[in-house]
Amino acid sequence: MIETPSGGAIAVDRDVAHAATALYTEHYRPLVRLAALLVRDIATAEEIVQDSFVAVHANWRRLRDSAKASSYLRQCVVNGSRSVLRHRMVADRYVLQPPPDMPSAEQGAIVQLERSAVVAALHGLPPRQREALVLRYYADLSEAQIAAAMGISRGAVKSHTARAMTALRDVLEHEA
Helix, strand or coil: CEECCCCCEECCCHHHHHHHHHHHHHHHHHHHHHHHHHHCCHHHHHHHHHHHHHHHHHCHHHCCCHHHHHHHHHHHHHHHHHHHHHHHHHHHHHCCCCCCCCCCHHHHHHHHHHCCHHHHHHHCCCHHHHHHHHHHHHCCCCHHHHHHHHCCCHHHHHHHHHHHHHHHHHHHHHHC
């Protein structure tokens, strides 16, 4: 039993806590980098990953195969990133956000990264194509893992990846 700040107590399954801790230790940083590439914001990426870990931990007993927890976690991160991007689109239609007074160190690093021609071209791709490329070449996932994370067929993964590579090639050759 663990005592909560409100004075209550909750039961903790030590095996689940140990497995979740191991999963967190191994996958937190790569998942934050993945989410940051998708949503273009480190702080939001960290929130998405944290929410995904909470969801995995809360639903641990429902996982049929705990060995697939990392795949489920990755899918949660991709879905959370999509949700954030959809919310941003709606918010941008109705509310003008003032720029921040002072960029953080993380924002400065991301701005520097975005200056890269490849990253700029990547950001110009449609969301599904960008997701397919990031999952394939950044996260180094197989077609089957990408299909599971994106919730699409392997054929669709191949199609999105091929179209994205063609579009990137065209943009980068045009700039050169």
